[in-house]
Amino acid sequence: MLSCKEVSRLVSQGLDRRLGFAERLRLHVHLAICDGCTNFKKQMDFLRKAVSKNVAG
Amino acid sequence: MEDFRSQVEGQRAYLLRYAALQLRDRHAAEDVVQETLLAALAGEAGFGGRSNLRTWLTGILKHKIVDAIRRASREAPSADEDQMEELFDESGHWRDMPSAWPDPDASLEQKEFFMKLEECLSRLPAKTSQAFMMREHLGFETDEICKELGVTPTHCWVLLYRARMALRLCLEQNWFGK
Numbered sequence A: 001m002l003s004c005k006e007v008s009r010l011v012s013q014g015l016d017r018r019l020g021f022a023e024r025l026r027l028h029v030h031l032a033i034c035d036g037c038t039n040f041k042k043q044m045d046f047l048r049k050a051v052s053k054n055v056a057g
Numbered sequence B: 001m002e003d004f005r006s007q008v009e010g011q012r013a014y015l016l017r018y019a020a021l022q023l024r025d026r027h028a029a030e031d032v033v034q035e036t037l038l039a040a041l042a043g044e045a046g047f048g049g050r051s052n053l054r055t056w057l058t059g060i061l062k063h064k065i066v067d068a069i070r071r072a073s074r075e076a077p078s079a080d081e082d083q084m085e086e087l088f089d090e091s092g093h094w095r096d097m098p099s100a101w102p103d104p105d106a107s108l109e110q111k112e113f114f115m116k117l118e119e120c121l122s123r124l125p126a127k128t129s130q131a132f133m134m135r136e137h138l139g140f141e142t143d144e145i146c147k148e149l150g151v152t153p154t155h156c157w158v159l160l161y162r163a164r165m166a167l168r169l170c171l172e173q174n175w176f177g178k
Helices: A004-013 A021-033 A035-056 B002-009 B012-023 B026-042 B053-079 B111-122 B126-136 B142-149 B153-174
Strands: none
Touching: A004 A021, A004 A035, A004 B153, A021 A035, A035 B111, A035 B126, A035 B153, B002 B026, B002 B053, B012 B026, B012 B053, B026 B053, B026 B153, B111 B126, B111 B153, B126 B142, B126 B153, B142 B153
């Protein structure tokens, strides 16, 4: 089982490279049961959206 | 010289396989092979055709691999320990569990939000914000960013990770109000 710390790192790397199958699976399993990391992931996606919108606008 | 360069370059695929087998990390392997080829080209005189080119290059590569392993074992713990350590406890759990941000999309309609975002960005260390902006603003791939900033892919991911962690905290504290 990945720790939240490891998950936060993988979520970030997932924005920069294609994660391997095993990584995605472990991430998925953790996110399914962890609200904190699920919120974190949403915030990371939001951050990307915000910065790209900043450019467009 | 041009001929030597292309001969050396011709060994790249072999060296990459060799390094990947040792390091079990494609990016780290690419880094050491790059270093090896540069060292070989700089030290052409040291070759002098005395031995087989591949053997000579492999010899250089082995040293680079050992250096990389040493470096990795030295850097790994400190890489994200400084500020990141405060966010997680010893077992890797959030000290302060992230909670959902209220209606984040509404913020995207507010000019003040983007001013706050700029402000948070400006607080990042130079290299960290450079890496982040190249990635998110300019849409560069990680390997291009590494090349540009002269850092390894692993370090590049660490920089991007730090940037995102810091920006998240900054926005949470200064915008989403906690």
